Amino acid sequence: MGGTVDLSYVAIETLPNEVGSLIHLRYLDLSKTKLVELPESVCNLRNLQTLKLTSCEKLRRLPEGLRKLVNLRHLELLYTDALECLPKGIEELRCLQTLSKFVMSEEGCQLRELSNLNNLSGYLRITNIRGGGSKESINLKSKEHIRTLGLGFVKEDYVGKRDDDGSAIELFEPHPNLEELAVWYYGGSKFPNWMEFQSSSIMLRRLRIVKCRNLEVLPSWAKLESLQSLVLQELDSMSPMGLFNGLEASSTTVAYPNLKVLVIWDMKHWEEWVMETSSEDINVMPLLRDLFILNCPVLKSVPHQILSQSVKILFIRDCPELIISWLPPLLEELTLDGDAGSLSRSLHFKNNTSLKVMWIQNLPHLTFPQGLSQLKALQTLKIVDCNSLTCIPHELQHLTSLRELVISGCPILGPRCEKDEGWIRLLICCAIKVGDGIGIISRIPNFEITVRQGYNEGQLHTKIHRPLYFVRTLLTLIALTSACHTYSKRCWCFDMRLLMELSYELEEINVFTEAGKPDRTW
Template sequence: MGKLVNLRHLEIEDTSLKFLPQGIGRMSSLSSLSKFIVGGGCKIEELKNLNLLQRKLEIVNLERVTNKDEAKEAELKNKQYLRDLQLSFEWNDSSEMSEIERIEGVLEGLEPHGNLNELRIESYIDHKFPIWMTKGTTLSNLRVLVVNQCNCVQLHFLESLEKLEIRSMPKVKLIGCEFLGIDSSDGVDRLFPKLESLKFEGMFDLEEWDLKMKNVMPRLKHLTVTGCPKLKQIPTLGNLEVLKTLEISGISSFECIDEELMGVSNGESIPTVVFLKLQKLGLHNCYILKSVPECIMSSSAIRDLNISACPLLMWTQSCLSPLLETLRLFNDAGLAQLKSLQRLHIRFCKKLECLPEELQHLTSLQELEISSCDILGPRCQKGGEEWNIISHIPNIQVDQKKI
């Protein structure tokens, strides 16, 4: 294969290959190589002369690299055209210090070029990241960082980041100043000044999250917290002035989302307007969640409300935003749970198109009033698209006219 010296593109991303043949290092004209598999006679040093590689490169089976010096032979620092790099180890739960230090050295030797925009690290067992990840000058152009199934308990801040995803870090129990490698978030000015998207997923032992979010991430627009069953609280979010999307899923220890979430102390009144930019709110698999403040649910900015598997969650009809465009109620979080519901009023939902099918199973429902719903109203007339769902309800009014 090494004879194909003029080959420019080698795509093996969706193949079942477990090894690569020797000689790839002689294919110095390659500009795209989707995946590089270490092992089987193909050592990582084969990457040394492939300095024309562009866009994305995934390197897997890095646990087969012997040490730091061997890793440095790849000379990733010279790959100035690479923009997206994924470094993957095979998961190894070894607690032997020699093995941990070896893996640390391997990652240390894989320092990329400063032009890199996206970095993904998989199954790294050491407790700290390499020096090149902690120096802001090394990765000054990094926009996206994804860390998956790693043992690290500390993530140093990178000022250029716009998107950060943390997945399956079993050693992390507290997200606070120590996790970011700082002394305190008090008085800290914009640790992540450009960060717009933050996601925590599968953090099964995470119990606490204690940060002053506005100080740390003032431009955060999208926040997702999913699969963190032991998490007892999340930090104040009400002062995140540009937050647009909030997704909370699989936090089974949450009983309520209260005033503290919005930065309101005991005894203070809840502000009438919070989350001015919040457009999408999702609550999923929060099995003991009982309440969400009305001023969040009724925020005039919310266009998309998505609730599933929150069987104890209760709210009143006044909670729904009049500008709501999409309402999704799934599983036991839907209207089917409201067996005693007698009256349902839907008003000023200008873009709401249809009703949930569970509505036809609410046998206690006596009154349905729909007003100022330009699309839904005509669909709820006799013979309309929604009539089969609501025909069992004794009293139906659409725009103050009895049907």
């Protein structure tokens, strides 16, 4: 009868040799421990079927006799970055179905040992690639049950060109059933022919090309019908970048027909999109839903076909030269972080009636988005660390669907709130003029008000028509005792003398001491 030992998330640094006496053990989970190595006695567990070492960040080596575990089916090694090599003899584990990580090294297991592991399935990550035997000796193409393949080349000196990487990657042609491929630290200038994915039986859905800094040209992926997600990061030699290589101009041509997610990240020299054919003659990414463009300092524009009707999520970060003249009409989420080019200076909303979430952060020149009154569907608005924000427009009162409003880290706006007695603070540093605007937030169910000493309670009375989940005052609660009445659910109290005047509907009271620390919660 088999047994199970689960020591995951236990802060053990060593495993006692006595574990080898548990000869009927079938399942051993050591995930998220602080183990540096495993004792050789583990290799006595001849009935062991599952060995989990996921997220053992300090693990450097596995026992040399690992090949004795002939019944082992699952060896999980994800997130073990310190692992230097696999012991020789892995090929003898013929029952192995899960080998999430294969570390190439001259001292340990050789690449050719993968050839006999025909039952591998799921995720396979091959790291420290330097080269290896013939294609036949690896036999990766015959492993039809592998769904995700990661190919990581040596990191050292990966900035310089390495022509041998081109011959090495030829060895790793996968089975057409592969659904996800990731390649990182590749030092060649181009990819092998198999990465064209020309076969009609190709099932590849997700493709990630990361930190291949010498790559000069991309394969022709535009016709790949199965591709749904494409991530390109730190391809420093790409300028310009051709995502549409090999396309022929035709009214029936569709580029990336099923692509839903496109992420372009840290492309230092990428200035423009290149389309060898007339962009007006082809249908470009008709199903694109999520578009992320991050840290592309010289990118000037995005083809209007890509900002199509289908785009619902747009995220732009640190693209100071980027000019976007219009936003997708069906856009639901917009995030601008850092200098987002023309969008950093002004936002003009036209027919963007579907926008639900807008997050603006670290924009140096933004005053305030124009045309807010048209955003009838907007539910969340967050504006954080925008140095040029000076005022809150009255257009906010037209945001009838707004449920969450956060404005913080705006240094010009903050002092203005403090000087004007008719202003209160919403959330951390969000200001609305009480006399004109407290009714604006009457529909927002989750917000916090901080009232300073000396406010006229009459300004707040009957203005608030929804439950206030957080109502606090820095000095006293005098200004809010009448305004809160039956609407407050939770209150922070700084003056014990005011407890008797609070609403009987309160569900929680936090009383603070003079030092500003919570004393007790009722």
